[in-house]
Amino acid sequence: MAGTNTGYGMDLLRFATAGSVDDGKSTLIGRLLLDSKSIFEDQLEAVEATSEAKGYDYTDLALLTDGLRSEREQGITIDVAYRYFATPNRKFIIADTPGHVQYTRNMVTGASTADLGLVLVDARQGLTEQSRRHAVILSLLRVPHLVLAVNKMDLVDYDEVVYEKIYAEFTQFATKLNVPDLEVIPISALQGDNVVTRSENMAWYSGPTLMHHLEHVHVASDRDLIDARFPVQYVIRPKSDEFHDYRGYAGQIAGGVLKPGDEVVVLPSGMTSKIAKIDHFDTEIPEAFPPMSVTIHLEDDVDVSRGDMIARVKNAPSPSQDIDAMICWMTTKPLQPRQKLAIKHTTRTGRALVKDIQYRLDVNTLHRDQATNELGVNEIGRVTLRTTVPLLCDPYSKNRTTGSFILIDEATGVTVGAGMING
CATH class of the missing domain: 2.40.30.10 (Translation factors)
Known part of the structure; x- marks a missing residue:
């Protein structure tokens, strides 16, 4: 799963965005894509031309991400839009979820695999019923890190009092929820304040920019690395003579750390064996942990099939x-x-x-x-x-x-x- 550096690729963070209509979510995602240099020049030129044609005196970054909006309004697309970008420090997958109550199921889908939830509020509106609902759903789904982005600070003259009022109200509300890590960041997605670069207009704010927080939030320990869980997805038994002794069990590690020599139990049968070796693609590896996809080989020829689970003998699920x-x-x-x-x-x-x-x-x-x-x-x-x-x-x-x-x-x-x- 996301947010862990597997040692076999760049660190990945999945985060879900949620917000009410017109609170600037599309503009914020556009700003992140633009300032992390994750869009092509021709895309930017097209957005600039469209903004100019509409008579705007600014580049409408929302146009980068609003391709699905017309479909959504027609009822064609009510799914989650996934967007990808990367910085030198991390890869990111954004689950852009609709904000309306009738799209709760989509928010649940997008947030179910997220390491971090990003809730936007309009500084002029303050906390709304939707803001609270989004926070409750993220809490229910045990998303371990939550960011409240107080957007459109430029429209309230970057007033610290406005930010402090929203900060106090939301942190009070969050005490009723299961929110282990909360960050409240004042931003202007349109102007770029505190999104990627620190804002000179809000010298009173000493916390991180949004991008700095996304790049450095520690998510590796959010996983359960104690209770070994390996749901078997596929049994590999090649039919060629060259590999007639090959028998491996492929799947994705769901919890814990597994190593060759570990004594394990196959559930629900209860048969025990030891791990002979672990393959990751074509390479034999010394250990496996979430979210790695691996093939496990056992020392004994026990009966294992799809849907079974390999766990430790003294720490298995009931x-x-x-x-x-x-x-x-x-x-x-x-x-x-x-x-x-x-x-x-x-x-x-x-x-x-x-x-x-x-x-x-x-x-x-x-x-x-x-x-x-x-x-x-x-x-x-x-x-x-x-x-x-x-x-x-x-x-x-x-x-x-x-x-x-x-x-x-x-x-x-x-x-x-x-x-x-x-x-």
């Missing part, structure tokens, strides 16, 4: 068929008790029965509506499920990979829900 989880419902037909759905957890698939809907969570007020008997589209609630196969899971608070799952409509094959397992 298989469970009764699942208590927070679910974001993603389709117009509501989720109701006794409903049957397909479930996919890491590389394991099965079927699930909805036993009970305990409550619906109001993501604006954090109120728990226990009288509800269904979850509508874009609603989040606490649900208990019974699965046909035991899931080899951990609490989502401990491991975001082994603690999450998706629910699928068996008739259509469409993903209808995303779940986070409670501890």
Whole structure:
């Protein structure tokens, strides 16, 4: 997963942006792309020409990222737009998520793999209901780092009092949430203040610029490097005579560190063996850790198949068929008790029965509506499920990979829900 330097490539940070309409999110992303020199000259020339044709006395950086806006308004695209850029220090993947309440499911999709959440507020408007909702969703999804970017400071004359008021209000609100790391940065995306270069207009602010924070926020230790988890995705048994003894298990490390010689257990069978070697592409490596994709070889010829999990003998997840989880419902037909759905957890698939809907969570007020008997589209609630196969899971608070799952409509094959397992 993101945000870790695997030792086999440049450090990567995934971050999700969220904001209300016209708070400058597109302009901010445009500014990051421009100032990190991640756009082509002809792109910039086209944007400058369009800005001039519209009579603007500035370059409208939002035009760099607003290609999807017209489609979105027509209802064609309601997905997450992913954008990529890099600096000498780090590679970045931006999940640009729509801000409206009807796109909650898209924000959940974009933020589910993010290392950092970036919430924009307009300095003139202050905190809105949407700002709070975005922070709640990022907190629910256990995004470990949160940045509140107070944008359009140029329109309030770079007033420190305006910033301090928003800072105080948001930090007070954040005490109700699970936000382990919070940074509040005053910026002007349009003018470039505190985005990449430090602002001379806000000498009163002594914190980092947004880009400096994105480049240096420490995310390597956000992973669970203690509890070894390796969901088997594919069994490699070449049919050629040259490799007739080759048997490897391919997948992505979901937690912990695995090394040759480690004693491991294969779940759910409970068979034990030792790791003989670990391959990363064509190279044998001394250890593997998240988010590396590797092939593991065992000393013994034990029965292993897709959906199994390799873990340490004395630190393995307990298989469970009764699942208590927070679910974001993603389709117009509501989720109701006794409903049957397909479930996919890491590389394991099965079927699930909805036993009970305990409550619906109001993501604006954090109120728990226990009288509800269904979850509508874009609603989040606490649900208990019974699965046909035991899931080899951990609490989502401990491991975001082994603690999450998706629910699928068996008739259509469409993903209808995303779940986070409670501890």
